[in-house]
Amino acid sequence: MCGVIMTDPPKDPIVCSYLLEIPHVSASDNRSDEQRLKKSLFVTSGLKEIGIPLSLCRELPGLLRRSDYRIRAVVVNVDHRWELVEIDDRYENPSCYSVAVDLGSTVIAFYLVDLSEGKVVDTVSVENPQIAHGEDILTRIQFASTEDGLHLLQGLVIECFNQAIERICKKHSVCVKDVYAISVSGNTTMSHLFLGLDPSALCKEPYVPVVNTPDMISAAELGISIHPRGYVYVIPNMGSYVGGDILGGILVSGMHQTDDISLYVDVGTNAEVVLGNSEWMVACAGAAGPALEGGVLKSGKRAQKGAIEHVDINRKTLELSYRTIENGAPDGICGSGVIRLLAEMFLAGLVDSSGVLVAKKDPLRMIDTRHGKGYIIVPGEQAAHGKDILITEADIKNLMRSKGAMFTILRIVTQSVGITFKEVEHFFVAGTFGSYIEPEKAITIGMLPDIPIDKYKRLGNASGKGAVEVLLSNRARRELSKIRDKITYLEMNVNANFMSQFTSSLFLPHTDLSLFPSVAKKRE
Numbered sequence: 429m430c431g432v433i434m435t436d437p438p439k440d441p442i443v444c445s446y447l448l449e450i451p452h453v454s455a456s457d458n459r460s461d462e463q464r465l466k467k468s469l470f471v472t473s474g475l476k477e478i479g480i481p482l483s484l485c486r487e488l489p490g491l492l493r494r495s496d497y498r499i500r501a502v503v504v505n506v507d508h509r510w511e512l513v514e515i516d517d518r519y520e521n522p523s524c525y526s527v528a529v530d531l532g533s534t535v536i537a538f539y540l541v542d543l544s545e546g547k548v549v550d551t552v553s554v555e556n557p558q559i560a561h562g563e564d565i566l567t568r569i570q571f572a573s574t575e576d577g578l579h580l581l582q583g584l585v586i587e588c589f590n591q592a593i594e595r596i597c598k599k600h601s602v603c604v605k606d607v608y609a610i611s612v613s614g615n616t617t618m619s620h621l622f623l624g625l626d627p628s629a630l631c632k633e634p635y636v637p638v639v640n641t642p643d644m645i646s647a648a649e650l651g652i653s654i655h656p657r658g659y660v661y662v663i664p665n666m667g668s669y670v671g672g673d674i675l676g677g678i679l680v681s682g683m684h685q686t687d688d689i690s691l692y693v694d695v696g697t698n699a700e701v702v703l704g705n706s707e708w709m710v711a712c713a714g715a716a717g718p719a720l721e722g723g724v725l726k727s728g729k730r731a732q733k734g735a736i737e738h739v740d741i742n743r744k745t746l747e748l749s750y751r752t753i754e755n756g757a758p759d760g761i762c763g764s765g766v767i768r769l770l771a772e773m774f775l776a777g778l779v780d781s782s783g784v785l786v787a788k789k790d791p792l793r794m795i796d797t798r799h800g801k802g803y804i805i806v807p808g809e810q811a812a813h814g815k816d817i818l819i820t821e822a823d824i825k826n827l828m829r830s831k832g833a834m835f836t837i838l839r840i841v842t843q844s845v846g847i848t849f850k851e852v853e854h855f856f857v858a859g860t861f862g863s864y865i866e867p868e869k870a871i872t873i874g875m876l877p878d879i880p881i882d883k884y885k886r887l888g889n890a891s892g893k894g895a896v897e898v899l900l901s902n903r904a905r906r907e908l909s910k911i912r913d914k915i916t917y918l919e920m921n922v923n924a925n926f927m928s929q930f931t932s933s934l935f936l937p938h939t940d941l942s943l944f945p946s947v948a949k950k951r952e
Contacts, residue, residue: 440903442526442609446500446502449498450464450468465480465515477510479509480511481511491516494517495517500517501514502524504659506659508902513658525602525606526543526608527540527596527654528895529610529613531619533558534563536554536585537551538596539892541899541900550599551596557587558581558584560584561580578621579624582624593654604653609658609660609661609899613672613894614662614672615698616667616668616670617671619663619672620637625638630668634919637665640664640912641912644660661898666917669698670702670711674711674891675911678702679911680887684705684914685706686705686706689703689847689851689852690703690704690705690854691856692858693834693856696861696862699833699834700712703841703845704915708914708916709911709914710915710916711916712837712920713837714836714920725819725823726823727760727761728762730762733754735758735762736752736760736765737752737753738768739768740772741778756812759811763861768869771872773803775872778803779936783828785803797818797820802820805819830875831933832933833930835876841918844918849879852879855877855885857887858886858890871937874937874943878946
């Protein structure tokens with residue numbers, strides 16, 4: 429996939445490549461080679477303070493005389509100070525590249541960025557290899573505490589980085605040594621594991637990260653095979669469960685630049701929420717549960733080929749129709765499909781407000797299983813694996829706990845600043861999973877607030893977009909610092925009001941139907 433990120437090439441990318449014609453040495457001009465280089469860079473780029481490592485000073489005299497004083501210089505903005513990382517005689521080729529990474533706990537997305545053109549050349553996504561040692565964050569934190577566990581988890585993700593970067597570069601005939609910077613956007617635990625930092629305190633009160641704002645790091649120090657003097661920028665985190673992926677998403681949403689009150693939510697196993705505007709922001713996070721990603725349901729699966737992603741149920745005939753990802757033979761149902769399924773079942777009267785299946789409503793699809801009552805979505809003879817694809821009452825209860833946690837987190841964060849959902853002008857839904865959620869269906873089951881649908885805006889992979897943006901613009905990195913400084917973090921793990929509100933949300937859509945007037949109207 430290719431796509432231009434900016435209409436014009438960026439004016440202040442993290443890496444810049446310049447073609448220089450440096451004045452020759454003469455009897456009347458005996459300045460040092462280093463002084464000549466810095467002066468030429470200033471004349472060409474306007475950059476004043478540029479650090480030059482000793483290794484490049486050693487190369488400089490031979491290169492200047494061999495190239496007749498015509499060279500290419502590559503500089504990286506390292507923590508808002510420019511540093512020279514390469515000089516060579518490739519005078520005809522000013523291009524330079526970087527890679528943005530969305531470091532997810534399940535999937536890692538890589539974006540090859542041509543900084544000279546200001547565009548994304550291509551993307552590639554791979555499964556996070558750490559899954560072999562824990563599908564969820566807490567399991568990985570526990571594994572990291574075992575002997576060599578942290579070193580192993582870091583090594584797996586570094587190796588994944590190197591393989592993916594080599595693959596995407598090779599596809600486009602780009603030398604990996606022409607990649608000078610990497611940006612990484614991930615939640616706090618993923619960032620800690622990537623950097624080899626002990627994450628054990630993240631899941632224990634008072635939930636303290638090792639570092640919130642890492643300095644830029646030498647790629648070589650991390651073992652990442654790009655240019656040997658290249659750098660890695662990790663987007664800062666805000667707390668134990670609000671990481672750089674959320675800050676990057678806020679940057680992309682633009683909510684920090686408007687007076688309108690906005691809600692930003694990244695939907696997944698954890699629900700990360702930010703409320704605010706250009707003046708203030710409040711952030712919090714909590715476990716929404718793996719049911720939202722289909723992971724713990726009897727017929728649940730990740731959003732891959734063959735997963736059911738769309739379900740319709742005719743309210744009069746109860747006829748069910750479905751669509752699978754890539755039109756593959758059905759072999760399970762993913763998170764967004766489950767949300768739509770439960771909403772359709774509720775509106776059709778197949779499940780009551782407490783999550784109990786109404787067996788008499790459609791006896792042909794209702795069966796008894798060792799997990800309790802179940803509702804057949806796809807009969808075994810039509811499924812890829814020959815087994816019934818179904819949802820059980822236990823699945824529904826799991827999903828109701830997940831959606832209830834999501835709504836409770838949203839409600840508590842708005843109550844913390846004394847506003848109601850009606851005062852929210854923009855509701856941004858982010859995350860790969862969030863990209864496929866239909867707000868109307870999520871409202872129906874009581875997962876998202878009952879506000880006008882046009883207020884909902886799906887951002888897609890905002891974390892990845894944020895990682896790209898900080899490569900294209902140093903201003904964006906400065907904006908991240910401002911965003912972080914204006915956020916007040918609410919630690920949901922110690923919120924005494926959570927459980928009482930959570931209990932009220934364990935119904936479809938909620939015990940307080942006045943919160944969901946549009947759903948009540950649909951049920952009439």
